[in-house]
Amino acid sequence: MNRSMRNDIILSGVGGQGILSIATIISLAAVENNLYLKQSEVHGMSQRGGDVQSHLRLSSKPVSSDLIPYGKADLIISVEPMESLRYLPWLSKAGWLVTNSTPFININDYPPVEEILKEIRKIRNHKIIDADEIAKTAGSSRSGNMVILGAASHHIDIPFKSLETAVEKFFAKKGTDITDVNIKALRAGREA
Amino acid sequence: MQKQLLLGDEAIAQGAIDAGLSGMYAYPGTPSTEIMEYIQSSGEAKERSIHRQWSANEKTALEAALGMSYTGKRAMAAMKHVGLNVAADPFINSSVTGINGGLIVVSADDPSMHSSQNEQDSRFYGKFALVPVYEPSSQQEAYDMVFDAFDLSEKYRIPVLFRITTRLAHSRAAVRRRLPEPQKPFRLPSDPRQFVLLPAIARKKYKALLSVYESLKYDHRLSKHNVFKDGKNRKTGVITCGIAYNYLVENFPEGGPDFPVLKLTAYPFPKDLISDLTGRCEEVLVLEEGYPIIEEGLRGILDNSLKIIGRLDGALPRDGELNPSIVGKAVGIRSEPLYKIPEVVRSRPPSFCNGCGHSDTFLAVMEALKPYKSNGVFSDIGCYTLAALPPYNIINSCVDMGASVTMAIGAADGGLHPSVAVIGDSTFTHSGMTGLLDAVIKNSHVTIIISDNSTTGMTGGQKSHATGRLEKICEGLGVEREHIRTIIPLRKNHEENVRIMKEEFDYRGVSVVISSRECIQTASRRRKSESSERKIQ
Numbered sequence: 001m002n003r004s005m006r007n008d009i010i011l012s013g014v015g016g017q018g019i020l021s022i023a024t025i026i027s028l029a030a031v032e033n034n035l036y037l038k039q040s041e042v043h044g045m046s047q048r049g050g051d052v053q054s055h056l057r058l059s060s061k062p063v064s065s066d067l068i069p070y071g072k073a074d075l076i077i078s079v080e081p082m083e084s085l086r087y088l089p090w091l092s093k094a095g096w097l098v099t100n101s102t103p104f105i106n107i108n109d110y111p112p113v114e115e116i117l118k119e120i121r122k123i124r125n126h127k128i129i130d131a132d133e134i135a136k137t138a139g140s141s142r143s144g145n146m147v148i149l150g151a152a153s154h155h156i157d158i159p160f161k162s163l164e165t166a167v168e169k170f171f172a173k174k175g176t177d178i179t180d181v182n183i184k185a186l187r188a189g190r191e192a
Numbered sequence: 193m194q195k196q197l198l199l200g201d202e203a204i205a206q207g208a209i210d211a212g213l214s215g216m217y218a219y220p221g222t223p224s225t226e227i228m229e230y231i232q233s234s235g236e237a238k239e240r241s242i243h244r245q246w247s248a249n250e251k252t253a254l255e256a257a258l259g260m261s262y263t264g265k266r267a268m269a270a271m272k273h274v275g276l277n278v279a280a281d282p283f284i285n286s287s288v289t290g291i292n293g294g295l296i297v298v299s300a301d302d303p304s305m306h307s308s309q310n311e312q313d314s315r316f317y318g319k320f321a322l323v324p325v326y327e328p329s330s331q332q333e334a335y336d337m338v339f340d341a342f343d344l345s346e347k348y349r350i351p352v353l354f355r356i357t358t359r360l361a362h363s364r365a366a367v368r369r370r371l372p373e374p375q376k377p378f379r380l381p382s383d384p385r386q387f388v389l390l391p392a393i394a395r396k397k398y399k400a401l402l403s404v405y406e407s408l409k410y411d412h413r414l415s416k417h418n419v420f421k422d423g424k425n426r427k428t429g430v431i432t433c434g435i436a437y438n439y440l441v442e443n444f445p446e447g448g449p450d451f452p453v454l455k456l457t458a459y460p461f462p463k464d465l466i467s468d469l470t471g472r473c474e475e476v477l478v479l480e481e482g483y484p485i486i487e488e489g490l491r492g493i494l495d496n497s498l499k500i501i502g503r504l505d506g507a508l509p510r511d512g513e514l515n516p517s518i519v520g521k522a523v524g525i526r527s528e529p530l531y532k533i534p535e536v537v538r539s540r541p542p543s544f545c546n547g548c549g550h551s552d553t554f555l556a557v558m559e560a561l562k563p564y565k566s567n568g569v570f571s572d573i574g575c576y577t578l579a580a581l582p583p584y585n586i587i588n589s590c591v592d593m594g595a596s597v598t599m600a601i602g603a604a605d606g607g608l609h610p611s612v613a614v615i616g617d618s619t620f621t622h623s624g625m626t627g628l629l630d631a632v633i634k635n636s637h638v639t640i641i642i643s644d645n646s647t648t649g650m651t652g653g654q655k656s657h658a659t660g661r662l663e664k665i666c667e668g669l670g671v672e673r674e675h676i677r678t679i680i681p682l683r684k685n686h687e688e689n690v691r692i693m694k695e696e697f698d699y700r701g702v703s704v705v706i707s708s709r710e711c712i713q714t715a716s717r718r719r720k721s722e723s724s725e726r727k728i729q
Contacts (some may be wrong), residue, residue, distance in 0.1 A: 037197075038364065038365045040362055040363035043362050043652070049542055050540055050541055055363075066359050066365075066438065071527060071529075071530045082540075083540075085533060086537050088533055088534070107538060
């Protein structure tokens with residue numbers, strides 16, 4: 001890839017929802033395209049059902065900071081609707097927010113989903129999809145994260161083919177059945 | 193060699209393997225855990241027969257690393273920042289004994305306390321022990337510095353401290369590897385009394401250490417990592433330490449800063465380079481992750497010379513980690529208006545996994561304590577610390593590894609009854625066993641509940657030294673057999689578990705309740721790997 005590019009992406013969700021898999025897959029695709037990248041992630045206590053995030057920075061030039069500055073993220077990819085709002089101060093006014101609409105409710109005071117969606121709709125560029133439902137239709141309720149990645153792929157400056165290759169690499173060890181279902185989920189998300 | 197995507201932790205681990213490491217020693221602790229985990233899963237480490245088993249705690253890890261160094265081979269010990277407190281005794285003394293094979297101690301600090309009880313700055317320990325410190329700003333530097341650190345350690349025959357912070361530890365970037373070096377041969381110290389710190393010997397060795405510490409800052413293996421770059425705008429000069437450099441450069445995407453910048457990544461700090469900077473600027477801004485160590489050093493006690501900007505005058509927050517936005521503001525970059533977090537967003541603290549055995553243990557403890565009007569129990573560091581949060585609100589302490597046992601002893605001495613400690617299995621073998629021995633010797637009226645999930649859970653399920661040994665350990669320490677009770681924390685056993693706990697609370701002596709059920713996370717991983725093995729067969 002010769003042209004100049006830069007994508008600053010925040011991934012968000014709840015511990016265990018698979019945001020690190022999304023990060024790893026985009027990273028694999030970025031490496032295939034000879035891009036520089038830095039990807040910071042959360043380990044340890046915060047993973048136990050708490051909110052988790054990852055900063056992923058791709059660029060045709062070397063990346064300095066491991067963290068994205070406030071207001072500079074081009075894209076928030078969230079596998080959970082309330083979590084998509086937690087990192088809004090990072091989102092650039094021109095940036096996109098792509099989120100799952102199915103909530104993950106493990107706290108007593110979880111707000112009504114409609115109130116959350118109302119706030120998301122206030123963001124200039126947003127896309128809300130029911131990734132859990134689309135994943136089920138694609139054949140695996142556990143591939144919601146691939147559906148979201150597919151939906152966000154329009155805003156990542158990496159050829160979609162590379163993302164597919166990365167998904168294949170990522171799931172290779174788990175066999176062709178699991179790989180196929182995740183590719184299917186990725187494509188369904190892209191078309192959603 | 194080809195580039196590899198590595199976490200900062202993994203870059204250090206790969207660097208150590210490639211620099212001829214023979215022994216890796218560690219106790220898990222966020223954000224340092226992945227250093228050992230990487231070496232344990234590395235095929236190259238296996239081929240080279242690098243020793244790579246977890247230690248009982250950070251002190252035993254560092255001492256074993258020192259023993260490996262005694263044989264002339266290269267060793268590394270890794271821990272989180274508070275782990276270095278546990279290992280402080282061997283660490284400080286190993287600089288006086290000196291080393292034989294190269295020895296690196298990695299301490300991973302956690303500013304902003306993402307997963308820790310404080311944000312202490314390990315660079316203090318470098319000065320305290322009079323050893324050189326490396327503080328890489330990138331994954332590539334982390335990898336490269338390991339080679340210099342081992343060489344430096346062997347040249348001056350002292351241990352070297354590696355300080356990283358959470359963001360570097362847990363951020364991934366491409367790292368270019370070097371050709372691997374061979375491991376060092378077995379070669380015992382030429383002076384058999386090198387490690388004997390009898391006062392007469394220690395005095396001589398300490399004098400030698402003092403002179404080494406003064407001279408090593410001129411060694412190129414340290415000095416090349418401190419880089420001064422002049423700039424035409426000389427009002428404010430900036431000193432950056434470690435990862436803070438990245439946050440500064442991030443704010444100048446076109447051509448970098450136009451003011452003088454001193455990038456510090458190795459200590460003791462270079463007075464000459466600092467003078468170069470301060471000599472040409474009206475004021476100095478200090479950007480450092482952690483405590484204001486350089487800033488305090490520049491200010492001195494009298495604080496009356498140069499204008500210094502940093503964490504102490506409020507230009508930067510006094511606590512918490514830095515980020516590109518905080519640094520941008522300090523260098524006068526104006527920020528655009530930002531989206532705000534809507535009020536509808538609720539906090540989502542970490543919580544016990546569904547079906548966690550700790551949760552059932554605490555539900556029994558809560559009920560068993562009811563008749564005593566007790567306000568809670570002492571506890572310790574692990575997933576089970578989450579019982580401090582609703583709906584449990586049952587633990588009243590989380591101080592340092594093992595402190596639940598010993599605080600319960602002291603509180604019982606002070607008149608508290610029942611005085612109860614809840615400690616995890618791995619925390620117990622880390623630092624709880626010696627406290628239990630105290631309790632036995634004093635015949636303290638305490639009940640120690642060991643919440644045994646047969647793993648080191650919070651850091652991701654590393655092997656626990658306690659697994660299968662707890663009853664024997666307690667018996668061996670002198671707890672009476674009939675007051676070592678083992679229960680299984682399941683809902684169906686609740687009534688019985690409550691009864692057993694109450695019996696032991698009423699006993700005026702040392703009792704231990706081992707509440708034992710495997711962590712559901714490790715159990716599910718184990719089942720998955722067993723079923724995939726069956727498929728292969």
